Amino acid sequence: MPAQEIPVANPGALPSHLPDEVLQLAAKFEKKPLPQNVQTSLRSFQRAACYIAAAMIFLRDNVLLDRPLEPSHIKPRLLGHWGTCPGLVLIHSHLNLLLRNHSSSDLELLQVIGPGHGAPGALAALWLEGSLSRFYPDEYPVSANGLFNLVTRFSVPGGFPSHINAETPGAIHEGGELGYALAVAYGAVMDRPELVVACVVGDGEAETGPTATAWHANKYIDPRESGAVIPILHVNGFKISERTVFGCMDDKELLALFSGYGYQVAIVDHGDDWEAVNEELAATMEWALGEVREIQGRARRGEAVVKPRWPMVVLRTPKGWGGPKELDGKKIEGSFHSHQVPLPKAGGDETQLRVLGEWLGSYKIGELIQDGKPVQAILDNLPQDDGKKLGQLKATYDAHIPLKQVGWEEFAVEKGTEQSCMKVAGKLLDSMFQANPKTLRLFSPDELESNKLDAILDHTQRNFQWDEYSRNNGGRVIETLSEHDCQGFMQGYTLTGRTALFPSYESFLGIVHTMMVQYSKFIKIANEVPWRGELASINYIETSTWARQEHNGFSHQNPSFIGAVLNLKADMARVYLPPDANCFLSALHHCLLSKSHTNLLIGSKQPTPVYLSPADAGVHCAAGASIFPFASCSGEPDVVIVGLGVETTLETVHAAALLRRLCPSLHVRLVNVVDLMILPVESRHPHALSEERFEQLFTRDRPVLFNYHGYATELQGLLFGRGRMERFTVRGYKEEGSTTTPFDMMLVNGVSRFDVVRWAVEAFGGWGRGRRRDPDDIYEMPKFE
Incomplete structure (x- = not known):
């Protein structure tokens, strides 16, 4: 199917209901009716994906409704978030249309989905476009068996989880990271001039602090060297059980806010009219891409681009669009009741089972999936190049560029x-x-x-x-x-x-x-x-x-x-x-x-x-820990003092010097640890020292003091399981301090050189009483004030 002509960035009509004073802030472009075949293809994709998403939440059998629903067809445990799925499906279908319309260009389009618990919507769309089949050919092929597996395994052991994660093709964002999608999207386009990221930001997510700051990330994108982000604020009005701030803002307020952030804003809002929304969203996405290309083109031609107004989209759709309208006198579609599972008792309540059957039946899935495959109308608006499809862009799964090394x-x-x-x-x-x-x-x-x-x-x-x-x-x-x-x-x-x-x-x-x-x-x-x-x-x-x-x-x-x-x-x-x-x-x-x-x-x-030469430093870091010979006795020590951190190591070095002067007969070994992960027992970390190597450093039975930069309990946890732990003393930061001198910080936290000396003498005294010593080996206890 050839690319469709959708005019971009031309002056045209603006929404008539906006106040006069904000008309100049709205995006201006002409909208023309979508060709009927494009509208049909979009609606076919959307109906099929919404059906599959809903089926994933509810069904463990009868996945294509080829017989009446029965309680035995319903999963015993209903998990998933329906409310955001229709909006995500809508956006996914239009991004694929955009890719199809620009198949001859160098456009690379990536989608970052902030409402991560909308995984059913994303996975349904990925199955329809063939991306799940690409990466999971045995589990989720485009076939009746693949669809059965997708629906019945969702949110059960061995299947996809209820939120987007690294198992989801095309995903570079964890669905549980509420509020971070926009910043991740902007990081992705830096130094990738060919990449455009459509970032879906849920209106609940938009209330978070991380998202509030990320709107300013447009100010760090150089259009000459980097790609672009098209934020899509998906406003469906509700969180888990409350209205959203952005859902309660009118068009004037949204335009003023995001214009102030430096964006050119287009608002798509046609209630529950799928065809009207499709028509306007298709034009809007073409407009947004056109604005991106215009800004980038000017910059890459060497023109000065000062404070470019990057495009963004505000998309209003009903929460749980297309789902049950009402249940037991409560509004479902368009309310928070559709946020997660709108019919939570479908497996045991006759009324809810009937409503579920009517809801799923309304999509007429038999017209859309035949012989286990999507009909041609669904495929018509997909990119023909698999590498362009949203779930298969190489930048999302295999793009690592090794650094050029510098010694x-x-x-x-x-x-x-x-x-x-x-x-x-x-x-x-x-x-x-x-x-x-x-x-x-x-x-x-x-x-x-x-x-x-x-x-x-x-x-x-x-x-x-x-x-x-x-x-x-x-x-x-x-x-x-x-x-x-x-x-x-x-x-x-x-x-x-x-x-x-x-x-x-x-x-x-x-x-x-x-x-x-x-x-x-x-x-x-x-x-x-x-x-x-x-x-x-x-x-x-x-x-x-x-x-x-x-x-x-x-x-x-x-x-x-x-x-x-x-x-x-x-x-x-x-x-x-x-x-x-x-x-x-x-x-x-x-x-x-x-x-x-x-x-x-x-x-x-x-x-x-600087204690070590470059050569010795390299060996020391590779080992993770070693003895500092310049601060240690030769042979078997009486006590071992360990420095972990710059300042705490400095204190142990000075303590070793003090002990040599004050207690020359006390044999001290000083060990420095660079890599904390050498300390656990071998079974707990790949860097962990063998028991033999651990004893070579810390001895088998001598008292050991760890003078640690962090909290003592952390190190105690790492050492747990090592032999004879009663001989270990761990000291570290203990929440004592003020605006004071660095050395006073050592004193008030008990990790100073004097604290280490006192411990060494006391530890040796306690341990040394049971030790046979050379009569000529005179031990002198230093005096402490």
Whole structure:
């Protein structure tokens, strides 16, 4: 079927009901009736997909209604969200039409779905277009058996879950991540000039803080170097049991709000008239794509583009459109009662079973699915190239571009000097950005200079398109005072094949705790899906730690993000605490090149001693932990002190020196741990040390003090299961602090060099009473004030 002519961006009629003062804010374009064959194809696709979505929620048999419904045909446990499905089906059908109409262009169209619990609608559409068959040829082919499996296995063990996840073709966003879809969409188009992302934002989701900040992400998109996002705010008026804020806003308010955000807004609202909505939405999507191409074309021709007004769509449809109108005197369609399962007792209530039969029967599925396959009318508006279909775009499942390597050793510093971990990291990253100008980005709150990573800016700049000094210059750094946006950008950028970093003050990474967990779960599932390719790791850098918050005080002291990462699955979690600048370089380089992990690096922005040469630092980091010979006795120690973190390691080094001077007969071993994940027993993490290697470092029976940067309970949990745990003492941050000196922070939290010395002497005294000692080995107890 040839592409249809739908005029774009021409002056025309505007909605007559809008107040005069906002007419100039509305999108202007001419709308013409859709050809009947296009309208028929759209409605056929929509009816079939809505039927399949509803059947997935309710049916375990009789999936094509070829006989009257009976209670035995209903699933015993009804799961799924119907309310958003009709709107998602509507949008999916129009995106495929857009792809079909532009099949000869280089358009790559990706859909990000914010209302993730609308999985039935998305999966139904993906089955109809053949994408499920592409990736699951045995389970979900385009056949009667494939449809039976899709419907009956939904939300049961072995089938698709009730929300979109990594098993869903075309998905780069976890359905449980409410509020993050828009930021993910914007991250995906960065450095992908051919990509357009249609991002569906539910009106409930739009109430969240992450979405509120993500509307401003349009200000970070350079139309010359990046693709574009077309936000589609899906307004159906209700959340689980309450109206939505956006559902209660009229057209004037929506136009004013989103125009103020910098968008050109088109509102599609024709109530429950499917044909009228199809006609206007088809024209609107053509208009939106035309506006995108116009903005990009000007920028790529070298014209100055200042504050482009990117298009967005507000789509109003009834909640649960096409479902039951009413039940037991309660309104269902167009109310919150349709949000999840509109007929929750269909398996045991005769009235609800009858209503379900009437509802499903209204779609006339027998006209649409014949011999287990969609009829030709459904297929007519689909792209003919499978790689263009929404579920099969390569950028969503196999797009990883490895970074060009830069050796970290050339940025290393001399052993015995002092240097900031962040200063040397900035120089390495500066070189990495030069080597990878289109596949590496840094997303950060307004902290780059404060965290002393400013060397990154030696050969690149910040990227902010609404500022005359930073627009259109290819900057690799995006700074925005929204941790949610930084996280969302990183997710979208990584999931479409690139590599990103997120440095932050230590105390504020907790803001994205749940986002990090949801993303890591998405990657866990992705790693188990055979058709998904590898991805770069996501990389966090914590600096401005509790130990060095000289001017910010107690409020800026919070190492809890470590625990959030530690709680991930073992094959995901990586936490590194390099003790000096050279070790930080080695660990950072490793993280940038690693795959599918959640990496957390913690370092100091202030100068600290450099203990190891570049060669020794590389060996130390590869091992994860080792003995510092310059601070340790030879042979078997009496006590073992362990540093984990820059400042806490510094305190153990000074403690070892004090003990040599005050108690020369006390044999001390100092161990430094870079990789926290070496500490659990072997069965709990792939990095864990063998019991033999663990005893080589920490001995079999000597007292051990872990002087730890984070909360003591985290480390105690990691060590659980190691032999003779009664000999382990763990000290760490214990919520004590103020605007004070760095060393006082060590004192008030009990991790200072003097605390370590006291522990060593007391531990040796208790242990040493049962030990046979050389009579000439004189032990002198130091005096403590």
